[in-house]
Amino acid sequence: MSVTKSKLSYALVVFTWLFFLLGAALVFILILSILFISNTTSTFLGxxxxxxxxxxxxxxxEIASAGLFPLVYSLYKKEPPRVYGIQKKNSVLSIIISISLLMILDVVESLVTGNPIFSMGESYNLPLGFGVFYAALGLFAYGPLEVFFIFWLIVKTDDLFKKKILFRIDLDANKSIFITKGTLISCILFGLIHVITTQYFPSFFLIMLVFLLLGIIFTNLENSIGPMLAWSIYNNQVLSVVTSCLF
Structure with a gap:
């Protein structure tokens, strides 16, 4: 890898993590500004x-913090979707493994915590048109886009290292499972940031574990369709937002 590409990858990774925090704040301020300009309210508390x-x-x-910059950058650079696992190759196997693992994890989590596996959100009382729009937007934001965000960071972080493989488990002469440095680093950081945003330390282990599993599937099968679908089912925020918008 050239020094220039390495520096670019480093800059992209650092900027994306910073934008994860700052981008959310900027969009939040933008929403407040629009409310002020439209005379919906005249105070911050309002x-x-x-x-x-x-x-x-x-x-x-959510879109601004977890996915906007990577998505815009990839579209601008016309990066092939297959780089981030958006392709038919291994899609069936990816879907089966991803959903199976997260459903098992979901059941175990429910048994340990006593929380229901699925829970619906309270209605936002939106008109049908707006409800469908925000339901689709929420599904995209809290589901596939969030997974794309992490996988994009995994790819860019792996670009920083000449030796990407952290360790490998050989299953037989022709098959093995490996974990890349980018996968481990990205999942740990994502877990740590969730501790900051949720103020709930156990979320670090859960988020890190979930995305570590999905990241391993992505890097080994070169497919992200399964992880995106599985996370959309597993992440209760998706169901909560969708049901709140539609009902």
């Missing part, structure tokens, strides 16, 4: 109350 009454607006914050 703006917060409006957002509390219209929590679906936070979908834009």
């Amino acid at each position: 703006g917060l109350q409006v957002i509390q009454q219209a929590p679906y607006l936070l979908i834009y914050v």
Whole structure:
């Protein structure tokens, strides 16, 4: 790898993690500014109350923090979707393994915590058109886009290392399972950031484990369709937002 490409990958990774935090704040401020300009409210606290009454607006914050920059960058650079596992190759196997693993994890988590596997959100009382729009947007934001965000970071972080493989488990002479440095680093950081945003330390282990499993599937099968679908099912935020928007 050239020094220039290595520096670019480093800059992209650092900027993306910073944008994960700062981008959300900027979009939140933008939403408040629009509320001020439209005379919906004239105070900061009033703006917060409006957002509390219209929590679906936070979908834009999610998009900005977890996926906007990587998506825009990849589209601008016309990067092939297959680089991030968006392809038919190994898609069936990817779907089966991803959904199976996360469903098992979901059941175990439910048994340990006593929380239901699935729970619906309270209705936002949106008109049908807006409800469908925000349901689709929320599904995309909290599902596939979030997975794309991590896999994009895995690819770019792996680009920083000449030797990408952290360790490998040989299953037989022709098959093995490996974990890359980018996978481990990205999943650990994503878990740590969730501790900051949720103020709940156990979420670090759960988020890290989930995305570590999905990251291993992605890097080994070169397919992200399964992880995207599995995370959309597993992540209760998806069901909560979709049901709140539609019902």
